[in-house]
Amino acid sequence: MSEQPTVPSAEHPNPATESTDIVTPSSRSWFSRVMSSSAGRNLGLVIALLVLFAIGALTAGERFTNFENILTIIRFASIIGVLSIGMTFVIIGGGIDLSVGSVMGLASVISTLSVIQTFAEQTSWIVMVIVAILVGTLAGIVNGIVISYGNVVAFMATLAMLVAARGFAEIFSNRSTQIVRSQEFIEVFRADFLGIPILIWIFIVVAALGWILLNRTTFGRRTIAIGGNREAARLAGLKVKRHTVYLYAIAGMTAGIAAVMILGRTTAGTSTHGTLYELDAIAAVVVGGTLLIGGRGTIVGTVFGVLIFATLTNVFTQNNLNTSVQAVAKGVIIVLAVLLQQRFAARNKR
């Protein structure tokens, strides 16, 4: 790296051999290089998670460290986790989706409407799953169209959806709780597979698919390009508007999946499902190292972000500390994570 070959090629000799147009190799230390790479950011998250585990083990001992409790932590994380994967795509693409929590509530209500449940009983419980995912995806597409083609700021468009979807959920459910009638549905989502609850499997599968989509496909490349520099992506010929719609559709779809999961856990659909989940999802994504301005972020980081918050909650619960203290700790973690991010971003600038 340190040597600069300045061999002018024979066919087009370079008239200015001593060009100042060469950037000297950076003098950043090995440590700061590792720390500012994506592995380094995730390393920080691993350490944070380990510290939380150590605190849990020290303060609550076996109650914290036993396998059942670990599963509880992850099961607790899985619903927010699925939402966070969709949110990661939206945020890397340069947007934000505040509506996922209430879209999740709406999907839980519509898929447990009497009509749908009757139809499901006649055919299969899968109908409810499909309906929930369809409702979520549709809401996402509406968000995307309003943002992309209506040129409405994402924050406002999805805030409107947040309010409206909750309203629709209340109208459809008449503010009552709709019990899931299909025992089969309940059993499927209560079951274990290889000793691990289905809800966790869903999170694992969604995260894995999300990772592949982001890192291995043209879709992921477009997402990063559009979030990193919208104008450059447009001028390179990418279909920026259409892709933006897809991103919100993905976030909506994960909200639909999360609705199915919460139906499985609570065995009922209600308009209050998912209240404020959007904030937990955004917090997990940001703590996981995804930049709110877009263009950079990882699925692995998001998974760690989700696990960190879930572990934190568990540590507090195990020690019988109240939720208010928990909330304060969460806030502190978010601010610390963002401060660290800015430190790295500033260091990477030059």
Next chain:
Amino acid sequence: MIKVDHEPALLEVRGATKRFGAVRALKGVDISIAPGEVHVILGQNGAGKSTLIKMLAGVHTPDEGTLRWHGELVTISNPVAALELGIATMYQELDVVDGLTIAENIYLGHEMATGGFSQRSRANKSATELLDRLGHGNLSPSREVGSLSPANKQIVSMARALSRNAQLIVMDEPSAVLDSEEVKNLFRVVNELTASGVAVVYISHRLEEIREIGDRITVIKDGRSTANGLPVADTSTSELIRLMTGRDIDNVFPARVPVPADSPEVLTVENLSLKGVFDRVDLSVRAGEILGIAGLVGSGRSEILETIYGARKPSTGTVRVSGSQLSPGSVTDAVEHGVGLSPEERKSQGLLLDQPIFTNVTLSSFARFARFGFLNENAERAAAVEQIEALELRPADPDNPAGSLSGGNQQKILLARWLVHGTSVLLLDEPTRGVDAGARAEIYALIRRLAAAGTAIIVVSSEIEEVLGLADRVLVIADGHVLTTTEATQIDEHGVLDLVMKGSAA
């Protein structure tokens, strides 16, 4: 009228230099400004005028050199320090706050207030006095600035400078946003200011304006002052143009390759207009030909390229590539038909600075390497490396972030992008902006090589010298109108400047 010899200059700069990373923006500037004069700074784009202005405004501090204010050595370490000395700057993009009133804008940063409560009526009253002094007593100080015309915003900006008791007001191309009537008023105001002892540093490209308003001229070229305090009245236009354009490096432009007589017309643009920007532009480029577009800033040069490319939707006209018509306003369609654009603002419009070089190179073509939507990064990297080597991009590591490269190498990334994609028409907007002299020659050679390989190329540049040196044919435009199309060898820089200055004054 000017008593330079008897009393110390108001402001004297000696040997100022400024370096940004590898780029030396100022290599030694001397300038001496007397009280009550209009001192014109003349220079081509990229000569270092903005850096010099920002130095006076305290935005940049010089690396070397001295500043004397009334004969005293001073350092202007920040914008507030400049204002406290008595130097106010009116930038081209007027820095007024649209949501505030005229009076609030004038006293922004030094509000009239007691204990945090603003004294609105007192501020309004003294604002009116200032506006009156500028011949605009009719403007109500409580009017919101957002509703004002650019000319009146400029008055507000000037009143703000006066409210700071400025002894020196720097005006960066103040006439660029004004029509001829408003320019007359501006000159009246400037004359009143200088009559009361305020010095004005005036920056403009329009020579006839300089003749009318200026007392003395300092010419900046390639970061150096090539002439210092020339009296306007005694200096001929041709002398000024020579001072502005005299060469540093000779023969940087590669030899032209004659376009074969049977070379087909690749790009055909007919009757293309963008409302309010440019009007009924016809042009055509043949395979292997380089067409240059010369004109001043704001003449519509970049917009023409962007409209051909589909990044803007034309109000009339058609663009055809090898006979097939492009769908108006669709970049994707243009790219699919083999048109590539290297945009004016490389960093904000061209590159993903965080991302590795190779993904920047394949940004328009990565889908082609993919299978069933799955990326093939190895193939992408290989294709990128091939171009990185052909273009001698340094450092050549395809995994380095694009943002770590210098301007010249970033430009090569954009060229490489279109080489990998495969284009028959290449639109280059300011291909050497922010590129060092040495690397420029390389870029020129590359562009010529691309043409020789059969690409139809349009080059837009604010440096007329570059357009003339590089292009086979030149289109001269002013205010969105094509003035003439001619062989590049049939016109010189002087001729182009002459045309556009007459054209934009008309």
